[in-house]
Amino acid sequence: MNITLRVNGESHDLDLDPRVSLLDALRHHLHLTGTKKGCDHGQCGACTVLLNGRRINACLTLACMHDGDDITTIEGIGADGLTPLQQAFIEHDGFQCGYCTPGQICSAVGMAEELRQGWPSHVTDDLTADPELTRDEIAERMSGNLCRCSCYPGIVNAIRQSLGEQA
């Protein structure tokens, strides 16, 4: 079926089998291979992209459901020079092999917006107050992104620094 995806600000017309996931549409049809396939079941977060500004698992949605939607992938983040978040990942050793990193970055961008909107998390003490940027908050909010190299301390430090906290 014919759909239009707007990816990183650019419109793409695609003719896809309905079974094609958004992840496979990005990687196999648009050749945007920055978004990674890890588990393909929503468990690892390597495929995290921003859908109309919100972070989702690209493996668990069908491309045909997103006709006209706005997608941001890692290729659309820092295209004109690294963002402070990306720079912080380098400074804090937020990766080793790097396979999960595009998903971590997209997830952290989505998470920052959720924090800005005052969304609580499982570890927020007071549901009605603005959440604080503690390590526990960031770890909980990033629990959908696994890192088999276990660079979690670096990832948390990088995110805290990018959000203006002392890492």
Place this chain on the structure above:
Amino acid sequence: MRPFDYLRAESPDAAVQAAAAPETMFIAGGTNLLDLMKLEVLAPARLVDITRLDLGGIEADGDGLRIGALVPNSDLAADPRVRRDYPLLSRALLAGATGQLRNKATTGGNLLQRTRCYYFHDRDTPCNKRTLGDGCSAIHGVNRNHAILGTSEHCIATHPSDMAVALRALDAELELLSPNGSRRRVALADFYCLPGDTPHVENILEPGELITAVILPAPVGGRQIYRKVRDRASYAFALVSVAAAVRVEDGLIAHVALAFGGVAHMPWRDGAVEGFLQHQPPSPALFAEAASRLTAQARGFGANDFKIPLLQRTLAAVLAEATEVTA
């Protein structure tokens, strides 16, 4: 994944009419359905996409709230009215899944999640939910995450939702639209089925029937707690969970609503246990007796035997916290 026809519904009426056809399923968030379709545990011939329908939004409904079926779990958990008046619901939602999944998963879809029984997901082993009559592999198999209450010889699966456990304690109702255009309201209490000898039937939805909204009654106030015990600190299903809304007045328990997750084929509630606690002065002895009554009919299957004492202790701990009684 098996091939399927994809249809985008233009209206709720068109959606239910299309979904009344055989082998047809709705798709909304897709986070559970596509997972199971990739495993070919589910292989619908046709998907009806309802995501473009006007079934979102959270609005006042008398003294309560009307939650559209397409409201994402994230939005529901973050809604200021839910955080203030139904904190139990926010807490349960935030205890489940991940940020990415909650952004996609919908209110209606969350209620219709399928069990995380290992054998239901493994097409190489018998499962009465997948093929009625094949037998249950879990009863004599690996059953650490399985049910201890309301089981049958045909199925010991649990319902995986946290949200549904909170909604059960909050006396939520569902609004359903049928393919003939009629609407009905069903209490969540009457929505789910125990496995019995039809474990493939998980709820009372008719073919093509669509959940359009969840209705919450007026807030009950009091202390509201959702305690989830799981193998990891985040992103894991409940071994046992307890949803509690408790109000103490003049030293007596004036209101108590309790629902339990991870222990049955549906969010579990026990009116007799609530009746036992009602109008009593809270105390550790009272909580221990309530926990003992709750599990009087509980049965373990080996690897999940631990859930019986775990449920007892979790209930006692939640009641102590809710009533501010220390042992």
